[in-house]
Amino acid sequence: MPIAWVLVAVAALFAIAALAPMTLSRRRAEAGTLIYGACAAACTLILVIALAALLGAVDAGGTLVLPLGLPWLGARFRIDALAAVFLVLVDLGGVAASLYAIGYGRHESAPGRVLPFYPAFLAGMNLVVVAADAFSFLVAWEFMSLTSWAMVMAHHHDAENRRAGYVYLVMASFGTLSLLLAFGLLAGAQGDYAFAAMRGAAHADWVAGTVLGLMLLGAGSKAGLVPLHVWLPLAHPAAPSHVSALMSGVMTKVAIYGFVRVVFDLAGPPAWWWSVVVLTLGSITAVLGVLHAVMQRDLKRLLAYSTVENVGIVFIGLGLALAFKANAMAGPAALALTAALFHAFNHSLFKSILFFGAGAVLTATGKRDIEALGGLIRRMPHVAYAFLGGCLAIAALPPLNGFVSEWMILQAILLSPALPQWGLKFLVPAAGAMLAFAAALAGACFVRAFGITFLGRPRSPEAAGAQDGDRWSTGVMKTLLGLCLVVGILPNFVIDALHPVSDLLVGGAMPAQSLLPHLSIVPISESRSSYSGLLVFLFILISTRLAIRVIHDFASRRVRRAPAWDCGWPDPNPATQYTADSFAQPLRRVFGPMAFRSRIEATMPPPGDPSPARLVLSLRDLVWDTFYAPIAGIVLAIAEKLNHLQFLTIRSYLSLVFAALVGLLLMVAVWA
């Protein structure tokens, strides 16, 4: 039974986690290689099983009940089509991160703080996906949160990381609480926590609606939906880079899995207004995420904000799927759902490349601030080209994979006039506009990220002396990039592999794509639209080749080296280059006052004073200011008020206990 093998692999991951501390007494590099290699092997096993289950090679049906957890329930595990898709996603990311870490982990200053938690984190994510009852799901979910929290706190000497860990812990607990309430509502008065029972039960409208809200809070806070995203740009960069890649590329997807599982599978048929909520939140998330990303100077934080954007895009797709499903339009719903899941998969691929690249840059230079980097393409060509590929993919340029999934979501948006509700008819095109806007800004964002980091001249001595990444890390990055390209050129097979999921969740599927001419994909019908990654790829290949030929034949072949022209003042100082902040300036000019309440303060020295003039730019996170600061203030005020309860006399404490007891007895007497 495949599920049994998956659980064996998960148990193996737990065993690796338990054994990890023992290997630490040996030489560091060997310990890391051993642990990460074993993790990669376990993840490969699950990956193979999940792929086989998804493609129908093995029959994965059937629930495995283990006598763990709640005594009357046991722990149920099952692989259905949806779980198989996300198992593939989790373990592909897991294999990549583990192999990358074989090289990257050698530079880790405190491996003992990462090694034991890393396998446990992988195990937790796998368990969330295969869990088939609410109890195991929640335990695995919380386990996943706590192990990743431990790795966020790996470098806890940094006050910023401690703050990140604190915010993350608060948000994760809040999210789990929401999930707990959602499952409690779904289980109903009988309290049957098996997913099969929840799926079978009929839920009242208000129950299903409340469950949607709670899932948006619970899964949304883990995935990074605005306004619950605040922990994400703090926590993801704080972890070691391979863990950042897993958290950003994979853990957010596990959260999306939780949302899809409950809202599409367990909560019963959706009402049309659900899609309004999901679409609105998704659009806001996409745009705000990318706007923040454009402004960031910290490379890893930029990537984390870009994760927020991509989660928003996935939620736009899910919202569309809900809208079509509520109106019993199975075909379009299948298109939207497939596109959303496809984008989730793609994002896990290219976000892993980008975080791996950021990690390589971080180990080579010790810097995350892109204003201190530059010129790395000459020092670290392997990393630079892989990172460039990741940037192209995430900026949704054909023929890479990011384009296909965003194009499919836009195709689904174009079907919105067929929706009967007027609210949706207006909202969906607006969401489409937001999506297009976010995609454009993402392009700008990654031009900036790549250009400032890898092009130009080095802005610091560390950047000037950087070494290229080791063979493991660059190899993994290139392999993932190859996957991005293959998936981008041959999306047909991915779409067909997602067929059973849309069958399961929206009761319909996209037309089969594998055997179409030119390997093109046709989301709805040939007359509307089609896209062939292969043709686009060939066209780009041939036209580039031609352009190079033409240039070389008709222009000079000679390489000339000369000082760069800069307005007649050849200044050797690299600080005179175009900076990241100057690149972002036009966007900041337009959106800054609205989205960030940006302020620029210029301090000029008095006449005669030779000290330099200073320009101070301040950006504020409005979400933090409007939502979190007041809540934190209220909590603090209440805590301050309750603080004097710590300093009462013994007799007062006794009196309090006594009063509470009498009060409870009074309640029993009155209401019992």
Add this chain to the structure above:
Amino acid sequence: MDRFALDAAHMLAGGMVLVSFMLLYQNRMFGLLNVYALHAVVLSLSVAWQAHVQDAPHLWVTATIAVVLKAIVIPVALRRMVIRLGVHRTIETVGGIGPTMLMGIGLVALSMVVMLHAAADADPIAREDLALALSVILLGLLMMVTRHNAVSQIVGFMSLENGLILAATGARGMPLVVEISIAFSVLVAFIVIGVFLFRIRERFDSVDTQAIDDYRGGRE
């Protein structure tokens, strides 16, 4: 016979409530200890009666423990302690007898109402015993709350524990081991508290807990 058994059990349990009220207004140390001994004697009588009625031999053991430990050993030890502490002449100012008694009456009424509500379909002998036991417990708590002197607070605690034993014996089939362990835990608590009392006195020259709070000072 049944009717009589019920009435006798009620009378003994009611007697414990009455003695609890007597504890509430005692403001002299020796008087307090004497009444506490009386409390324990009534408890042992009640337990013995339950042993007879329920035909449960192990309850005799409980009754014996109650007489020996609570009616003799603990009061005698407390008496010696009070003499060594030099507080035997202290007259405690309790917040006013009248209000305290009124509160006590209110608590008894509350526990009656609660039990009649909550255990409406239970065995009447168990139910009313439980109501009276709950009153004893609440009165013990009330005493701990209203007293300043650490010794009186101990006596309040001990009488509260007597209420627990009363409740436990009223229910049929409570295993002996539970009762014995409760008895021993009380003994241990007694020893620990005794040690603490002397330590407190050493430090603060008083066993009035108010002194400790004053000494701590700072934030109130």
